[in-house]
Amino acid sequence: MTQFSANLGFLWTELPLPDAIRAAAAAGFEAVECHWPYETPAEDVRMALHETGLPMLALNTVRGDAGQNGLSALPDRQEQAQHAIDQAIGYARRIGVSKIHVMAGIAQGAKAHDTFVANLRYACGAAVAHGITILIEPLNAHDAPGYFLNTLAQAANIIAEVERDxxxxxxDCYHVARTEGDVASHLQEYLPMIGHIQFASVPERAQPDGGDLDYAEIFALLDRLGWDQPLGAEYRPSRETGVGLGWMQTLRAD
Structure with missing residues (x-):
């Protein structure tokens, strides 16, 4: 059966993070994930996870200053980028998170590429002893103009260059659909290197039972491909989160 993870960077944002975890559990999600939990004491998050039995799948490194959207591809911010990686690993260890999305930031060019590769090697080296996987995510230019990492092929090349297991x-099905289209084919092509999958309607980035992308087909494909991890619901609700969860039943494949 398809399982879902509530991305609490977008869902139940009116609640403190521990209460958002409880709301996700009450709504029937099998897991949660978040963006930047650092202002919430880790112990409060850990207790909510223990109380509900939900795993927290992933979190992000911080975005840096306004407009940067990450630090790890910025040639002049390498010390801060590695501090952000250390911060994310430390928080992840305290709450039991096994995946960290290292955000690249707004940058272009060969120097940015080399910086990103170096910082990813640092992140992978620091994370491996704790059983933590590092994630990188291409973002579409409509939502994140100027973001360094913007295509699947670019991400695949970087993963090959970094050479860390x-x-x-x-x-993210939404970002891929906006940038490259044909989500189903790309899922099949890149499946061996995928560590986490997220979804939202296209182009609205709202509940997944609307828009141009047929998630019933996408989720059925993932089931056939043997994907057995919770899928991340990273969408902006068009109404109060709890009211708009009918898609969980209609799209949950048996």
Whole structure:
């Protein structure tokens, strides 16, 4: 049966993070994930996870200053980028998170590429002893103009260059559909290097039972491909989160 993870960076944002975890459990999600939990004491999050029995799948490194959207591809911010990686690993260890999305930031060019590769090697080396997987995610230019990592092929090349077993691709169906189309074919092509999958309607980035992308077909394909991890619901609700969860039943394949 298809399982779902509530991305609490977008869902139940009106609640403190521990209460959002409880709301996700009450709604029937099998897991949760978040963006930047660092202002919430890790012990409060850990207790909510223990109380509900939900795993927290992933979190992000911080975005840096306004407009940067990450630090790890910025040639002049390498010390801060590695501090952000250390911060994410430390928080992840305290709450039992096994995946960290290292955000690249707004940058272009060969120097940015080399910086990103170096910081990813640092992240993978620091994370491996704790059983943590590092994720990188291509973002579409409509939502994240100027973001360094923007295509699946670019991500695949970086993963190959870094050469670390604990570096994987975060495949967001919404971003892929906006940038490259044909989500089903790309899922099949890149499946061996995927560490986490997220989804939202296209182009609205709202509940997944609307828009141009047929998630009933996508989720059925993933089931046939043997994907057995919770899929991340990273969408912006068009109404109060709890009211708009009918898709969980209609799209949950048996």
């Amino acid at each position: 604990n570096l994987k691709l975060m495949f």
